[in-house]
Amino acid sequence: xxxxxxxxxxxxxxxxxxxxxxxxxxxxxxxxxxxxxxxxxxxxxxxxxxxxxxxxxxxxxxxxxxxxxxxxxxxxxxxxxxxxxxxxxxxxxxxxxxxxxxxxxxxxxxxxxx
Amino acid sequence: xxxxxxxxxxxxxxxxxxxxxxxxxxxxxxxxxxxxxxxxxxxxxxxxxxxxxxxxxxxxxxxxxxxxxxxxxxxxxxxxxxxxxxxxxxxxxxxxxxxxxxxxxxxxxxxxx
Numbered sequence: 001x002x003x004x005x006x007x008x009x010x011x012x013x014x015x016x017x018x019x020x021x022x023x024x025x026x027x028x029x030x031x032x033x034x035x036x037x038x039x040x041x042x043x044x045x046x047x048x049x050x051x052x053x054x055x056x057x058x059x060x061x062x063x064x065x066x067x068x069x070x071x072x073x074x075x076x077x078x079x080x081x082x083x084x085x086x087x088x089x090x091x092x093x094x095x096x097x098x099x100x101x102x103x104x105x106x107x108x109x110x111x112x113x114x
Numbered sequence: 115x116x117x118x119x120x121x122x123x124x125x126x127x128x129x130x131x132x133x134x135x136x137x138x139x140x141x142x143x144x145x146x147x148x149x150x151x152x153x154x155x156x157x158x159x160x161x162x163x164x165x166x167x168x169x170x171x172x173x174x175x176x177x178x179x180x181x182x183x184x185x186x187x188x189x190x191x192x193x194x195x196x197x198x199x200x201x202x203x204x205x206x207x208x209x210x211x212x213x214x215x216x217x218x219x220x221x222x223x224x225x226x227x
Contacts, residue, residue, distance in 0.1 A: 032212075032213055034215070042219070042220070043203060043219045044217045045217075046216070046217075049213070049214065051212075057212060093158075102148060102163060103148070103160070103215060105150075105158050107157050108155075108156075108157060
């Protein structure tokens with residue numbers, strides 16, 4: 001089946017650091033990628049939708065200057081958490097799709113801000 | 115916007131019994147309904163999906179039903195096994211001015227051996 005790779009799987013860093021997470025679709029061209037945030041024992045909350053070559057669409061309540069999304073190619077989207085603080089600690093997970101592929105998820109990134 | 119409600123939040127069944135998880139959605143424009151299984155610390159995996167032009171779909175021990183009029187859909191797992199234990203998420207997707215998927219809150223399924 002289709003494979004989406006997410007890197008890194010785990011990040012621990014100090015408050016104030018910026019962290020970049022990569023999401024790659026390995027065997028199909030992803031016209032659309034999504035970024036979700038998941039708190040423990042909770043559902044996936046959509047943060048933003050990223051279409052290749054255009055600006056990301058952010059959900060209500062998600063700060064676009066805090067969570068920078070870039071979808072520069074059909075196989076790569078990045079999420080940068082800028083000036084991260086402890087409240088940004090969470091499980092971030094991406095997914096990718098196109099008109100022929102349903103959403104396939106990456107393995108997620110567990111972000112811990114000290 | 116779309117709102118998806120999922121019940122129950124926790125479900126415990128005996129191995130071999132059936133498990134049913136129910137979801138409702140609010141946006142009549144939603145036309146694609148996937149179900150995902152997520153094991154602890156892992157990615158959600160698509161287990162079955164249904165489009166709005168179909169009322170029922172089955173894949174081995176898993177089936178999904180959709181009632182568009184009532185805006186509800188259900189997941190049925192028969193002959194449950196301990197390895198079915200996981201969190202299951204329903205979702206509703208709409209493609210109006212961009213594709214968007216909204217997830218239910220999840221159901222934690224325990225299958226007791």
